[in-house]
Amino acid sequence: MSKPLKDHICEERLFSSIFRKYSKDLHDFLYYKFGNHLNPQDKMQEAFVKLWENCAKIPQTKAKSFLFTTANNLMLNEYAHQKVVLKHRKIIPKNSTNINPEFLLQEKEYKHKLEKAIAGLTEAQRVAFLMNRVEGKRFKEIAQLLDISTKAVEKRIYGALKKLRKDIDEL
Numbered sequence: 001m002s003k004p005l006k007d008h009i010c011e012e013r014l015f016s017s018i019f020r021k022y023s024k025d026l027h028d029f030l031y032y033k034f035g036n037h038l039n040p041q042d043k044m045q046e047a048f049v050k051l052w053e054n055c056a057k058i059p060q061t062k063a064k065s066f067l068f069t070t071a072n073n074l075m076l077n078e079y080a081h082q083k084v085v086l087k088h089r090k091i092i093p094k095n096s097t098n099i100n101p102e103f104l105l106q107e108k109e110y111k112h113k114l115e116k117a118i119a120g121l122t123e124a125q126r127v128a129f130l131m132n133r134v135e136g137k138r139f140k141e142i143a144q145l146l147d148i149s150t151k152a153v154e155k156r157i158y159g160a161l162k163k164l165r166k167d168i169d170e171l
Contacts, residue, residue, distance in 0.1 A: 047071035
């Protein structure tokens, strides 16, 4: 036995009246809950397509709850998909680089020059310089750790920088 005519959503006239009755409310619900960036208009229309595809299974009294539940789930799925997309955009491929072999060779040579120049500093200059530039310590912290004045730390680091500039012309 088929459903009574008034309960049969598959009838075009009845479906159109359901669309006119709920489409604006459904769109507004999605817009207010999720914002515009997930395209609530499309999800609202997809929900109505799913209602049409399942029109024989859904009674007219359940149409509104079906539409709102379906549209909400569609938005949640889109939100989860966007999170995955963003996660994969952040991943940088490890195999490909824009660095050419010449740059890598220059970088290696520069690093070697820098290490050699740092090794050529006096011990006092080297310690103060590395504590400041590598460990990020401030002059006052270095002075306390080395039990010297702040001016002495400034003088050591200034002397180290002067010598490094002289030893490495690219610095």
